[in-house]
Amino acid sequence: MTPPPHELAHWDRHHVWHAFTQMQEYEPLLIERGDGCWLLDTDGNRYLDGSASMWCNVHGHRHPRLDAALAAQAAKVAHTTNLGLSNPTTVEFARRLAGVAPPGLDRVFFSDDGSTAVEAALKMAFQFWRQTEPARPKKTRFVAIDEAYHGDTLGAVGVGGVDRFTAMFEPLTFAPIRLRPPGLPDASGRVPSLDESLAALETSLAAHAHELAAVIMEPLVQMAGGIIVHPPGYLRGVRELTRRHDVLLILDEVATGFGRTGTMFACQQEDVAPDFLCLAKGLTAGYLPMAATLTHGCIWDAFLGPHAEQRAFYHGHTYGGNPLAAAVGLASLDLFRDERVLESLPAKIDRLAAHATRLADLDGVGGVRQCGLVLGIELVADKATRRPHPWQEQRGRRACAAARRHGVLLRPLGDVVVIMPPLSVTDAELDKLAAAAEAGIRAVSR
Numbered sequence: 538m539t540p541p542p543h544e545l546a547h548w549d550r551h552h553v554w555h556a557f558t559q560m561q562e563y564e565p566l567l568i569e570r571g572d573g574c575w576l577l578d579t580d581g582n583r584y585l586d587g588s589a590s591m592w593c594n595v596h597g598h599r600h601p602r603l604d605a606a607l608a609a610q611a612a613k614v615a616h617t618t619n620l621g622l623s624n625p626t627t628v629e630f631a632r633r634l635a636g637v638a639p640p641g642l643d644r645v646f647f648s649d650d651g652s653t654a655v656e657a658a659l660k661m662a663f664q665f666w667r668q669t670e671p672a673r674p675k676k677t678r679f680v681a682i683d684e685a686y687h688g689d690t691l692g693a694v695g696v697g698g699v700d701r702f703t704a705m706f707e708p709l710t711f712a713p714i715r716l717r718p719p720g721l722p723d724a725s726g727r728v729p730s731l732d733e734s735l736a737a738l739e740t741s742l743a744a745h746a747h748e749l750a751a752v753i754m755e756p757l758v759q760m761a762g763g764i765i766v767h768p769p770g771y772l773r774g775v776r777e778l779t780r781r782h783d784v785l786l787i788l789d790e791v792a793t794g795f796g797r798t799g800t801m802f803a804c805q806q807e808d809v810a811p812d813f814l815c816l817a818k819g820l821t822a823g824y825l826p827m828a829a830t831l832t833h834g835c836i837w838d839a840f841l842g843p844h845a846e847q848r849a850f851y852h853g854h855t856y857g858g859n860p861l862a863a864a865v866g867l868a869s870l871d872l873f874r875d876e877r878v879l880e881s882l883p884a885k886i887d888r889l890a891a892h893a894t895r896l897a898d899l900d901g902v903g904g905v906r907q908c909g910l911v912l913g914i915e916l917v918a919d920k921a922t923r924r925p926h927p928w929q930e931q932r933g934r935r936a937c938a939a940a941r942r943h944g945v946l947l948r949p950l951g952d953v954v955v956i957m958p959p960l961s962v963t964d965a966e967l968d969k970l971a972a973a974a975e976a977g978i979r980a981v982s983r
């Protein structure tokens with residue numbers, strides 16, 4: 538028998554150390570079930586999943602076809618290692634991923650989380666330059682963008698740029714060369730033009746190419762940094778400049794992948810193929826932890842050789858390529874095809890944009906930023922000057938807490954209220970999300 542909710546809440550407070558959470562202030566909310574875009578807590582309350590369960594749910598919870606794929610794989614085997622062995626489901630998934638990825642990215646390294654997908658890409662890029670012909674062992678550094686988020690393992694923290702997550706650990710990490718995020722106002726409040734942002738990158742590349750392994754970035758939109766939307770053309774410009782200066786390009790599509798921005802992958806909107814594509818979150822439609830680092834044959838080839846030359850990639854994660862996760866990932870790709878998910882997105886994106894226009898007019902909202910089916914609503918103390926609230930006031934968190942009383946779960950990024958539902962969200966559900974966000978914002982703007 539399940540213990541009563543109050544007992545579970547007590548144990549939750551006592552035993553479970555929650556991610557990104559001040560445990561002293563933690564108020565348990567125990568989600569017991571899911572159903573489409575809805576979540577049910579242990580008291581039977583229903584909430585709309587406005588953050589797609591931390592940005593990873595795609596087709597809704599308990600989709601019958603995903604559940605069936607999971608059960609069918611469990612009836613065969615739950616896990617076998619991919620260190621030197623393989624599994625039919627994982628092989629098929631790798632092949633299908635290569636089929637939907639940008640051209641050329643047909644080698645798939647599986648791991649278990651977004652951070653590990655990034656770690657693998659960083660290490661592969663580093664090792665590639667030591668083993669390519671002729672070797673360029675001085676190419677060891679990375680270019681990263683301020684306010685970037687690439688995960689919480691130390692390599693990923695090193696290329697991260699959200700100070701409140703990374704500053705503490707700086708002594709433990711390596712230092713990349715940093716760029717300002719394009720599309721973000723500078724200290725004087727002016728937004729640099731696309732040409733200026735690309736010129737800044739070109740200057741860095743020209744000065745440092747001899748010591749640079751790769752540029753790493755989130756394409757089109759920096760999510761955790763506060764939904765920072767890049768100007769059109771930036772990604773394409775980065776690809777051209779990295780090619781010209783012989784620097785690899787790592788695209789972190791952990792959050793943007795699998796339809797979030799309106800196309801299967803964000804980089805496809807600018808016809809860009811990176812050297813490494815990092816995937817996680819939506820890879821299994823939000824069902825199971827799995828990640829993938831995709832690359833092309835030219836990188837792969839640099840790791841080939843007789844055993845004695847020790848050119849292999851000595852890196853791996855115990856559950857990498859897990860067949861249960863691969864089975865759900867495969868079924869998710871089938872759903873993208875059979876339910877015409879990408880075709881359904883433009884209408885939903887337009888509907889969210891209409892809500893964005895209305896929300897932008899609210900008192901206390903300094904601006905709204907949208908990319909595909911993601912909306913960030915920035916709360917400010919002064920609408921005209923966009924002066925922020927003192928961060929200690931936690932306006933974003935309080936607005937989301939108020940939205941919860943309207944039956945919606947949202948997660949803020951600082952003072953940015955974020956709406957990021959599963960792609961399967963209906964029109965009525967989108968309207969409810971926007972209405973609850975509005976109510977939450979009004980409640981804390983008075």
Ligand SMILES: *Cc1c(COP(=O)(O)O)cnc(C)c1O
Pocket residue numbers: 649650651652653655686687688689755760761789790791792793817818
């Ligand atoms: C969430 C996220 C990560 C980290 O993924 P985890 O699975 O939490 O390790 C990396 N990059 C981006 C862009 C993300 O949004």
